[in-house]
Amino acid sequence: GTNPGQTLLILGASGDLTARLLLPGLGRLLDSGGADGLALLGAGTDDWDDERWRARVRESFGTPGERAAQVADAARYLRADVTHGADLKRLLDACQGEVIVFFALPPSVTAKACAALREIGVPARTRLACEKPFGVDAASATALNDLLTQIVPEAQIHRVDHFLGKSTVLNILGLRFANRIFEPLLNNVHVASVDIVFDEDLGLESRAGYYDSAGALMDMVQSHLLQILALLTMDAPPSLHAHEFRDRKAQVLRATSVWNDDPVGFSRRARYTAGRIGDRQLPAYADEPGVDAARHTETLAEMVVAVDTWRWAGVPFRLRSGKAVGNLRKEAVITFREPPRTPLGLTGPERPDRLRIGFTPDRLDLDVNINGPGDPFVLDPVTLGSEFGPGDLPPYGEVLRGVIDDDPTLSVRGDTAETCWRIVEPVLAAWRADDVPLQDYPAGSSGPKDTLLP
Numbered sequence: 001g002t003n004p005g006q007t008l009l010i011l012g013a014s015g016d017l018t019a020r021l022l023l024p025g026l027g028r029l030l031d032s033g034g035a036d037g038l039a040l041l042g043a044g045t046d047d048w049d050d051e052r053w054r055a056r057v058r059e060s061f062g063t064p065g066e067r068a069a070q071v072a073d074a075a076r077y078l079r080a081d082v083t084h085g086a087d088l089k090r091l092l093d094a095c096q097g098e099v100i101v102f103f104a105l106p107p108s109v110t111a112k113a114c115a116a117l118r119e120i121g122v123p124a125r126t127r128l129a130c131e132k133p134f135g136v137d138a139a140s141a142t143a144l145n146d147l148l149t150q151i152v153p154e155a156q157i158h159r160v161d162h163f164l165g166k167s168t169v170l171n172i173l174g175l176r177f178a179n180r181i182f183e184p185l186l187n188n189v190h191v192a193s194v195d196i197v198f199d200e201d202l203g204l205e206s207r208a209g210y211y212d213s214a215g216a217l218m219d220m221v222q223s224h225l226l227q228i229l230a231l232l233t234m235d236a237p238p239s240l241h242a243h244e245f246r247d248r249k250a251q252v253l254r255a256t257s258v259w260n261d262d263p264v265g266f267s268r269r270a271r272y273t274a275g276r277i278g279d280r281q282l283p284a285y286a287d288e289p290g291v292d293a294a295r296h297t298e299t300l301a302e303m304v305v306a307v308d309t310w311r312w313a314g315v316p317f318r319l320r321s322g323k324a325v326g327n328l329r330k331e332a333v334i335t336f337r338e339p340p341r342t343p344l345g346l347t348g349p350e351r352p353d354r355l356r357i358g359f360t361p362d363r364l365d366l367d368v369n370i371n372g373p374g375d376p377f378v379l380d381p382v383t384l385g386s387e388f389g390p391g392d393l394p395p396y397g398e399v400l401r402g403v404i405d406d407d408p409t410l411s412v413r414g415d416t417a418e419t420c421w422r423i424v425e426p427v428l429a430a431w432r433a434d435d436v437p438l439q440d441y442p443a444g445s446s447g448p449k450d451t452l453l454p
């Protein structure tokens with residue numbers, strides 16, 4: 001290969017994120033021919049040896065092909081306290097070639113590890129890859145960015161948002177910018193409203209340690225859903241090079257804020273009570289082990305935002321995500337305005353035209369009205385739809401490819417991470433002040449009924 005060799009140093013190697021998401025993504029990336037010349041070094045506080053780590057890597061790789069198996073067999077593990085400079089120095093010295101430090105750690109530990117790295121310094125061209133949440137508000141996001149950029153320049157920092165590695169999310173780009181027929185309609189002349197919804201049937205899944213201090217707004221809306229919003233609303237970039245693509249996203253996000261500047265009227269929070277989803281009986285969120293019910297952490301968050309640009313001014317965007325919701329909805333739905341008029345003599349159930357981009361499963365649907373069967377002067381709604389297969393790589397494989405190839409296109413830029421906090425902060429403040437009641441919904445239901453759209 002042409003690659004001079006590099007080492008992926010995973011801090012938090014024995015953790016859940018590494019096993020469930022990072023390593024499976026890496027295995028697939030390797031077997032697709034990516035990550036040429038990569039060595040894998042795991043580090044953590046667990047007293048593991050190379051063999052134990054290799055077994056973990058192989059297990060997470062699933063059924064690896066030849067390239068992934070080679071990397072697993074050569075993987076090394078070092079026990080280390082990654083908040084200590086001396087330990088980090090030992091880890092950096094054990095890396096060959098360029099170093100990619102992946103912080104698969106809770107945010108507070110990541111911050112300490114970064115502070116230690118700043119003291120000891122890192123080799124030239126080192127990349128840092130961090131997981132959300134990038135801070136807990138705009139001020140802490142700024143502080144984290146200051147710290148990170150004292151270690152390496154912004155271009156070498158990868159803030160991972162795995163939704164940007166989802167093939168259907170990326171499909172928004174092809175749909176919008178490689179067709180003649182949608183883009184001219186995507187503006188406030190023709191669009192009535194947009195919904196970006198990610199309702200999951202999963203509950204807490206033993207993640208109280210993280211989730212109970214985050215909640216749905218931080219976990220999903222501030223991060224993933226705002227990235228989808230940016231892809232849906234940005235102007236066409238001349239290329240998908242990192243600076244063009246990320247500039248376009250940053251522009252629309254800077255123009256985005258809570259609808260009417262009214263976080264009380266245009267946000268909603270709710271928490272699931274006990275209920276059944278399929279054959280699973282879920283306890284109330286408040287009764288889950290590790291949850292402090294008095295924190296009032298929401299498991300469903302909703303907010304309406306405006307994208308105040310020439311193109312989108314006046315169009316409400318509703319962002320919503322809930323856990324333990326019975327009917328899965330993971331989609332962006334663009335609802336068009338009514339036609340200027342329908343010729344007299346054509347009657348029947350007209351519904352608005354809708355373009356639905358489904359994220360799981362990956363599909364596209366266009367709802368239109370036609371004359372249909374039966375009486376030719378009575379309209380019938382039909383849906384033109386198509387489901388397509390997943391991408392070659394799972395989302396983590398796709399984002400890891402960017403990190404390893406030194407291409408930050410799919411990474412969240414520092415200023416954008418701060419902007420996304422600025423967008424949700426008024427809502428967080430209103431919730432903290434108890435200005436918005438915490439509603440209930442039974443697990444397995446479709447969540448609070450009424451809608452927030454203005």
Ligand code: BG6
Pocket residue numbers: 200202219395
């Ligand atoms: C993660 C959130 O970032 O995304 C989880 O922390 C959520 O709470 C998950 O379940 C959803 O992503 P995916 O790819 O599993 O659908």
